Amino acid sequence: MMSKNKIIYNNLWAVLICVLSTYANSIYALDNDDNDKFVVVLDAGHGGHDPGNRGNGYKEKDIALKVVLSVGKALEDDGRFKVVYTRKTDEFIELHERGKIANKAKADLFVSIHCNSHKSQAFGTETFVLGLHANDENFNVAKNENSVILLEDNYEANYEGFDPNSPESLIGLMIMQEEYLDQSLTLASFVQNRFTKTLKRKSRGVKQAGFVVLHQTYMPSVLIELGFLTNNKEGKYLNSKKGQSDMATSIITSIVDYKESLDAAYYIPEPEKPVVSDTVTNNFPIAETETLSDEEVNVNGIIFKVQISAGSTDIELQPQNFNGLDQLSKVQVGDVYKYYFGSTGNYNSINELKATAINKGFDSSFVVAFKNNELIPLDEALKAGAASN
Numbered sequence: 284m285m286s287k288n289k290i291i292y293n294n295l296w297a298v299l300i301c302v303l304s305t306y307a308n309s310i311y312a313l314d315n316d317d318n319d320k321f322v323v324v325l326d327a328g329h330g331g332h333d334p335g336n337r338g339n340g341y342k343e344k345d346i347a348l349k350v351v352l353s354v355g356k357a358l359e360d361d362g363r364f365k366v367v368y369t370r371k372t373d374e375f376i377e378l379h380e381r382g383k384i385a386n387k388a389k390a391d392l393f394v395s396i397h398c399n400s401h402k403s404q405a406f407g408t409e410t411f412v413l414g415l416h417a418n419d420e421n422f423n424v425a426k427n428e429n430s431v432i433l434l435e436d437n438y439e440a441n442y443e444g445f446d447p448n449s450p451e452s453l454i455g456l457m458i459m460q461e462e463y464l465d466q467s468l469t470l471a472s473f474v475q476n477r478f479t480k481t482l483k484r485k486s487r488g489v490k491q492a493g494f495v496v497l498h499q500t501y502m503p504s505v506l507i508e509l510g511f512l513t514n515n516k517e518g519k520y521l522n523s524k525k526g527q528s529d530m531a532t533s534i535i536t537s538i539v540d541y542k543e544s545l546d547a548a549y550y551i552p553e554p555e556k557p558v559v560s561d562t563v564t565n566n567f568p569i570a571e572t573e574t575l576s577d578e579e580v581n582v583n584g585i586i587f588k589v590q591i592s593a594g595s596t597d598i599e600l601q602p603q604n605f606n607g608l609d610q611l612s613k614v615q616v617g618d619v620y621k622y623y624f625g626s627t628g629n630y631n632s633i634n635e636l637k638a639t640a641i642n643k644g645f646d647s648s649f650v651v652a653f654k655n656n657e658l659i660p661l662d663e664a665l666k667a668g669a670a671s672n
Contacts, residue, residue: 320365321392321542323358324385327351327368328397331375336400338512341522343398344373350509351396353531358538386501392470392538393504398521399511406514407485408478411506412467412619465593465647466503468619470541472658474507477533484510489616507534540660583667586653587633588612588623591645598622606643610636623651630665 327348329335335343352371358364367388369381376384385393399409471489478484487508509530512518520526591605597620598604600611605622612623624645625636633650640648652664 409487
């Protein structure tokens with residue numbers, strides 16, 4: 284017969300196992316919830332003993348952090364997102380650590396926020412993706428942001444001899460990020476379009492440059508320069524609560540647009556219903572399916588294309604240069620050329636063309652939408668098309 288103490292001990296052990304099991308299940312459930320969310324890593328540039336640029340006496344590190352916290356709060360309130368910060372306070376985080384944070388989080392997106400500076404009264408926003416600098420101006424922007432590694436302990440070991448002042452050191456940066464270039468360019472375009480259309484800020488475009496912080500990440504990544512603190516008017520605006528709120532709101536909307544565009548890529552619309560005509564021919568009424576041109580299908584003026592490639596090389600639009608594909612077009616976005624196959628107002632047709640492009644070897648092809656010759660989120664295009672039916 285068991286002693287009373289042993290019975291109590293066994294009962295306590297059973298309760299403990301039950302509690303631990305419940306806790307483990309709750310943690311597992313939380314992990315599953317997080318796994319369903321779109322993970323965004325927000326990186327406020329500089330921090331701690333690195334103030335960033337001090338144009339007009341303002342501190343880049345403070346403005347970047349305030350904008351990041353506003354963006355993060357809004358995304359956290361949206362149940363579709365999980366937000367990870369490289370810093371939430373005024374602390375110095377080494378560039379290679381910022382990349383590690385994003386990679387460890389298995390992020391879907393990395394957004395780094397900064398403010399620009401110049402010796403002149405230059406002004407305007409620009410968004411960078413990783414790539415070889417196309418000119419001295421892009422190189423100088425990247426050099427300024429990369430120079431923070433000189434403030435780090437053991438930077439030579441952390442960056443394997445990388446020299447932020449050497450153009451040659453940048454040549455290898457683009458290779459590991461190349462597979463994410465298209466997605467990075469799409470988000471960058473959304474950001475710049477929002478700044479221009481909503482806030483009426485001057486756009487200096489989407490550009491490529493060799494930023495170490497982008498090189499460290501293995502996901503679609505952008506670096507946003509909110510504007511120039513060295514410009515008297517723009518610096519004052521960016522240092523104000525209104526300016527920071529405005530810029531944050533535009534970035535939030537751009538990230539949401541980007542995520543919804545990815546979601547829309549997996550959306551399969553219902554087959555189109557035939558258009559019934561009551562036209563009378565030879566006194567006999569007929570009902571038939573009208574054959575409309577692709578351009579006529581979408582009454583909202585939206586055109587779909589298949590993006591098949593992007594890069595810094597200007598390629599002649601000839602079938603032999605694109606594995607035999609014709610119906611080619613291209614758009615220059617900053618220093619980058621985007622190449623498209625097909626042009627139609629019919630979403631079903633463009634998906635057929637996408638399949639053709641994939642069969643021709645363009646495995647990373649995806650559908651994009653334009654209205655009035657400007658790139659718009661794919662889900663916005665699909666909603667407009669549904670509203671017109």
